[in-house]
Amino acid sequence: MMSSIYFIALPLLFGFSVPILSKFGKNGVAYTSLILQLSLFLLSITLVLDLTTPIVEVIAISPPLGIALVSDNVSMFFVTIFTFFTLVLSIYYMGQRENKKYANENKFFILLNMLLASAIGLVLSSDIFNIYVFFEIAGISSYILSSYEKTANALEAGLKYLLTGAMASIFLVFGIFLIYLHLGTLNLALISQNFYTLSIELQLLIATLLFVGFGFKVEVFPFNLWVSDIYEGSTPLVNALFSSIVSKAYLFVFFHLLYLFIPHHNFTDFLLSVGVISMILAEIVAIKQTNIKRVFAYSSLGQLGLLFIAFSMQTSDAIIAGLYILLAHSIAKMVIFLSLDSIINKYKSEDISVLEKMNSPFMKWILLISMLSLLGIPLFAGFVGKFLILKTFGIAGYFGIISAIILASLIEAIYYFKLIGLMFKNTEKGDYMEISILQKSVLLLLTISILFIGVYPFILSDWINLASETMINSHTYQNIILGVQL
Template sequence: MSSIYFIALPLLFGFATPIFAKFGKNGIAYSSVLLQASLFLLSIQLFVTMDKSIIEVIAIAPPLGIALILDNVSIFFVMLFTFLVLMGSLYYLKLREKNPYQNEAKFFILINMLLASAIGLVLSSDIFNIYVFFEIAGISAYILSAYRKTPKALEAGLKYLITGAIASIFLVFAIALIYLHLGTLNLALISQGFTALESDIKLLISLFLLIGFGLKVEIFPLNFWVTDIYEGSDAFTDAFFSAVVVKAYLFVFFHIVYLFLPHKEFTLFLLYLGAVSMLIAEIVALRQTNLKRLFAYSSLGQVGLLFVAFSMQEAVSITAGLYILLAHSLAKMVIFLSLASLFEKYKKEDISLFKEMNSPFLRNIIIISMLSLLGIPLLAGFVGKFLLLKSIAFSGLFVLLGLLVLASLIESVYYFKIIGFMFSKEERGEKFSLSTLQRAVLLTLTLGIILIGIAPFLISDFIATASSVMIDVRSYQNLLLGAN
């Protein structure tokens, strides 16, 4: 079994769209869902049968050629992404029927391209190949955010295009510098040679990488544009941006950080950058009334938290980070998918929507997801946050601990404001219920949140191995260079 299928099949699907379009109105939609379901099953099968890391060589052996590496941590991301994209596509099958401007199956092509590139980013072991997937993900995301063609959506698309282009320039410049000084594009060789470089160049490369990826992972000084894009795009699209794309960039960024720069100062800088990012995002979120903006800021806050978790560079905190990442992806998927239906029904995106809405099911699952984001015990978010705070406390970084607790408190203020709105005794319209498929999708995701919260031991072994693999630079180098 080969990991190349996760990239080749969605690409093949994209190229072959006109053929699938021949199978009637829903041809593209159903075949896309079928493809994603089979990819998800394939990832499960790979996970079950995998006993050691798999290296997939393309054309020629790694130091010169490109190789895809499927180890414990990348299989985690592959499973997560295929699962989330499958769930989103299933939800969209029903959503698009009511939504005339979206009733084009072309959406699925972009989603598949997004899936292929997110998986490519995670699997690839060649920095220029990563750049190519960076571009594919970027371009599909620009088009997705402008898909509605309303003035706001077009503005969002253009903004995304410009920031994305800037990010690409910085990334390409970093790659050029690396190639100039080390003469290789292979991640393992770069990580071996990187420490021997002069410190000026090292700093320059790390800054360029930080700016290039920082724009994409939405970290503090570089995230001024994010909320406009979330507001302009469709809520359904935001679910993918927040749950899949950002997570792929985040993983790649930290993978590169671990491989290249085990420098204490740089990671300390990232640590506090994450904390400040979280605090600022939560403070700004307090004043938001537009729901997409509000949850976009909450995503920014969570990215800050993930930055803290991954920058600690310890197996425990990375485990915590992976738990937080999983919980956040599930919760944001639930929230944005339900918002997509709610916006469509009530034709408003204001926070007062929750005063009008009359749907106990949606209310309950949104509350569960928000509580999970907050880190309430017995929900998925708690496990990660608890582990992270514990490891920070053990490291003696009490200022950081204070900042994170403060940010979580602020976070709870606006979540409880929303919950208050949901239970306000105002006149509510007729009951709004979703179709069975949509309910099933949301229920599956919510059950995932609850299950991880109640029984984290089910996946704790797997996540712990994944985090130890992620930080183990030496075995990554051996795997990549030993194959020739």
């Protein structure tokens, strides 16, 4: 029986049952986690292929009162991405497990699966308090993951993340409280129907509270000054998770709520300027960084700013562009952070000069391709999204935004070409870097998908068009939730 509840229930079941699983030999937990992630990925693929009308999974009592999980085109798009990347990350970890095993490996797998469950829950849930609960689960697992290695940097990162996350929770929960006080419901569809009845200053207050609450997690301008420290402190494997899965889940939820509550373009200019500032600022700061994790952290922030711009337009064309950028960015950052994990483990240095020392033609080309994709060079996955977003803003007449995006791309090009130059420099190389077959195949798969999407982006266009239609249309969402009876 297919049901979207498995995406959340099974990882939780796995997490709770780890003490039993660890009795089945050394590899019991690791292999169970791998099998679980594989089956969740297959489940998401099957659900996507079967998806004709949105499926509403009711929990205990039908929607306006109870909690329901909605799997429509856009949420399943995100779920598929999340399960795929978690699976890829687990396989990669299994490949390096012989050489460098985490100290408390079982706990790492618990946290990984909890993070997956909460990211999926954030995307699927149609109840605002339920979203808050998943927000907390995702938050706490990320705090622990970021200080997983227990070095001084890692502990500092975890503490910073904890404090900012707690701040974000306070704002978010206050916003939810106000919504419940004035509308008497927690269901997204009902809130969406009645949000306009509130007085304008109350709407503004709630919107501000939600913006601050999610802003900390979406990592946009006023709230993102701490993010690079966290990326620096935690291992690249965890950074890959944050960059490809967690921030994307928060981004989706933020804009999902925005489209549902405020379908008019009231805040478009404000959100666009927030996106532009965070993009330009992050790219400028990235040039000066010497720590390689920080470089890519700032580049992630820049790309998130670009995504923020794309989604703030609130038109279906811009969302299509945004989804393409999101996909391309997730794949490229996954490749980069996964390979950085091996590189940093091998050469024991986090300076950007480690790329110069790196002696592995395979890694070199993989990194080159993903960086070019991030830059948006034609024939790579990143090009499609950037082209579409420039086209959309050109048609709409926002030439300021276009010049900002081009400026950001130029700044990006400066530091990416610096890194590429370091990689291809003819100097004394370090030891040859051994990469296991498993790791090689994972990286190869991701890189091939970058090239494939770049050359033939239309394979995804049907799906992404449907997803953007679903995301922008708040009336359909209201109807499918409120029409359900158990």
